[in-house]
Structure formats: C-alpha cells, structure tokens
Amino acid sequence: MSKAAAKTRKGRSVIVHPLVVRITHWVNAFAIVCMVMSGWQIYDASPLLPFVFPPTITLGGWLGGAIAWHLAMMWLLIANGILYLGYGLASRHFKKSFFPLSARGVWSDFRSALHFNLSHTPGVYNAVQKLLYLGVLLLGILAFLSGLAMWKPVQFEWLAAILGSYPSLRWLHFIAMTGIVGFVVIHLALVIIVPRTLPSMITGRVRLDDETGVHHEA
Template sequence: MTDFTRRRPQPWPIRLLHWANVPLLVIMAGSGLQILMAYPMMGPQGQPYGLYPFQGAPPPEWTRIGQWLAGGRHWHFAFAWLLVVNGLAYLVYLALSGEWRRRLFQPRRDTRNALGTLAYYLRLRRHAPPQELYNGLQRLAYTGTLLLTLVVVLSGLVLYKPVQLGWLTALFGGYDPARLVHLIGLALLALFTVGHVVMVALHPRSFGEMVTGGRPHA
C-alpha cells in the first residue's frame, strides 16, 4: 500500500488539474447558456415541462459566451473534450498514485464520520469528528461531484449525437429529458462550486495548500 505519511496534502498533479477546471467550467457554463438562449424552453416543442419554472426566460447576457448559437456550440464542444481529458487524467492519477484512498468516499470507512461532521455543522454536535486530509462529508461531496460530472458528460453526448448514440439517448428517456438532466447537472455543479468557495473561506489553509501543495505530513 502507498505510504502517504511523507506526501504533501495536495500533490502538484492534483493542483494542476484542479485549477485547470476553473476556466474550463466557466467556458462550458457560459457557452452552454448561449446554446440555451436559442430555445430557452425545456420539453418538446409545444409541450414544455411544468416542473421547469423558467420557461422562455433567456439567461442573462453576462453569463453567456459565444455571441450566437453556432459560436456557443463551437466553444462548448471544443472545451468539452478538454474537460473530459482533464477529468480522465485526474481519475488515472488517483488510481495510479493511490490518492483515491485519501479522497474518495468509502461507505464503511466514511459514513459515520460524514454523519458526525454534518451534525457538527448543524450545531447538533459540540466537537467535530476526527479528520485526516478530508472528512467523510467532504469525501462524499467530492465523490458525488465526480459522479454528477459523469452524468453531465453522458447527457451532453446525447445532445451532441442523439441519433448515432441512440442507446444512450434511450437511456435518458429521449433527447428532451437528456437536455433537462444536462441543465440540472450544470445547476448542481454551480451549487457545489458556491459551497466549495464558502468552505474554503471558512478554512483558508486549504486554499494555500491548493496553491503551494502544503507541507508533507509528519
């Protein structure tokens, strides 16, 4: 088993791939909203989904990248592959380095810690549970985000090639449901980002470690 006792909290590959996500996600979100601008409805034409409260409301101009539909599509599909490559590189590094043990949620190990941490944040518990590099709740959030990103990528492939990837389109229930899933995924990733920034503000040392790597564990 890999010895983590002398490893930095944030090795340089993790830091590089983490910061690469920042411009990639901003461009993906902005260009995706520019594509949405072409038809700011959810559901088949003439049969909008009642569960979507923003039918016909275009995204604010300041959130969009690409200026028009074709421009937004070019930006979106070009940077989508860079985001996928970045994500695959992250997963490969986790697997080969053994970092997945420190970072990914393992139910038998982390469930009790995650519940205890949640109780601590809700003021239902006086002291926080023991924490290593991450606590159980953080591991759950990061692992869940990886799975959410996978769903976003797969639903995006449906929007890109709905006929050629007919089996995947059917898995999502059709083109229009995949489009809704894709937008919900974007909203959840944005929500995670806001929560992530808040947690970093509460624990500024983690920001320094993501810049410098931090000191190796004793």
C-alpha cells in the same frame, strides 16, 4: 533533540497536494466555469424554464459561438479527466482521499460547518468534502453522457435510447449542470469557512510548525 535539529524540523514542509492533483484541479475549475457559462448561452436560445440567464454571465455571444466554446471545453475536460483518473487509480489517490465515508461522518461535519467550527487537516478531506466530490463526479458523468447523446444522437443511438428522448436529455443535462453549479457554490463556501485550505492547493505544501505535528499552509 539538538537546537539545530529542532530548527530543521520546525521549518520542514510536506506535500499534501501532488502536482498532478493541483494542475487537474485548476484546469477543471477553468473548464467548468467556461462550460457552465457557454451552457447558459445555449440554454437561452431555447429556455426550459420561464427565465433566461443575463448575457453578462454567459459565454459565446450567440448560439454558434456558445456551442463552439462548450465543445472545446468538453475536450479539455475529457483530457484532464483521463489524466486525473489515471493518476488517481495508479497512486490510489481515490481510495486514500474519498474513503471511508459514512452518513454519521457526513452529518457530524455538516453540523460543524453550519457552526463555522469545521476542523481541517491539510491534505485530508472531511466527510462533507468526500461526499461532494463523489457526487460531482457522478453529476459530471451524467452531464457528459446526456450531452454526448444530444450532440451525436445517431452515432450514440443506444445511449439516447437508455437516457430518453431529446427533451429528457435536455432536462438531465440541465439538472446535472445545476448540481455542478451547486457543488461549486458549496465548495467556495467551505473555502471561506476554512480559508487556510486555499494556499496549499496552489503551492502543494504545508509547513510543519513544531514537534506537535501542527501544520500551517505554506
């Protein structure tokens, strides 16, 4: 290989996160934070457990304001989810990113993460990430369905009948919200463990250093 060719190869960058994935990721991040904070304000109006969330981490200022924020973010998440779902199915992003998945792989990567020795290939999810993403998708569906049944119990009477009474719906919604918050905490912890994953979620690219195929965030 000539020196000119080697120099070109060394400077080459590749896309690991398409634009649609990056846009929907950051829109989700914004909407979920707003939904959780407004949800905590709604929770404080009628607590399920013997504690309330401090006003400094809630959104809306009062029950009516919190509900307005919550519903607005719900529609944003729905629109964003339709875009992500359509892209994921059309491009086979889901199949390539989240499968295959095995219990052995999850356990191995989990142990590596605990020892701060989790390897990472840009654009490739490890087994722990795959499990977390699939789990939070299911939690998101549960939060949406339980919230819909509480919001429109007459129009979606059949859904409320499946999921249970209003108190049961509140618990399901709260549990789903707690799981989503847990996902966010773990997701941020993994970013701290492997911080080089963050730049590519902004730029979408990694740089190919040399002929060995080693990548660095662009």
